[in-house]
Amino acid sequence: MTIPSFSHAPIDIHSHFNHGSPFDWRLPDNPLHLRDLDFVLEEQRNVGIACGGFSTYASVLEHPECIVEENEYLHRLAGEDARIFQWVVIDPRLPETFCQAERMLPCKKTLGIKIHASHGYDIEEYADRIFSFVNEQRAVLLMHPQKVEKMASFANRYPDMKLIIAHLSSMEHIAAIREARYGNIYTDTSGGASNLNNVIEYAVNQVGSEKILFGTDAYACSFQFGRIALARLPHADKENILYKNAVKMFPNAFGEDV
């Protein structure tokens, strides 16, 4: 089997990197999984990924106290580097992060808002607060999976929000997409669970490739790209996952010239 060719570079909507913050992902310091920005960008380049949507590791680990500073850092960096797009991280206990999101969302280099379970709050307690804000902003929310089976009931109150439940890896992801009354739940292929030998194919069969976006989560890009490029799927579905859905969801960022 040869790797098929595509008319457009893959868009990695979900990745992370370390940059020397005291809150970088360091423990355990692991030479088997490198995380510096230069390495992550080189990995992407090696498989032809033109650009990616990032949040810093520091901003999505157990240190919500650094989110504001990390958002500002990434906003500056995204403004300087064509390969880098931003997810603005919010924490519902930190009103300042909502102000940052409001300010940064209109920027072409901002894809949307990111929340992460590592910040240590219960999503059920805060889902309405977060989703109503995202809905008001008519924005996209990328969430690390948490209580996935409950998310459709929340999303069904907020038709102007788009919710990407990251790391396609469970029947609950697929059910959530199906239960979204306004068709506003999506998932991404990022992370290790796409090594399941039928997860991508099954999900496409159940909910269609239009609901699935490509991401790496800073794991091996060759694996992540190869998993989609060589999936047991029609070419058109692979195109949807690798870039077409991202271009459609983020027209300001990727509409023309990626």
Ligand SMILES: [Zn+2]
């Ligand atoms: Zn991630």
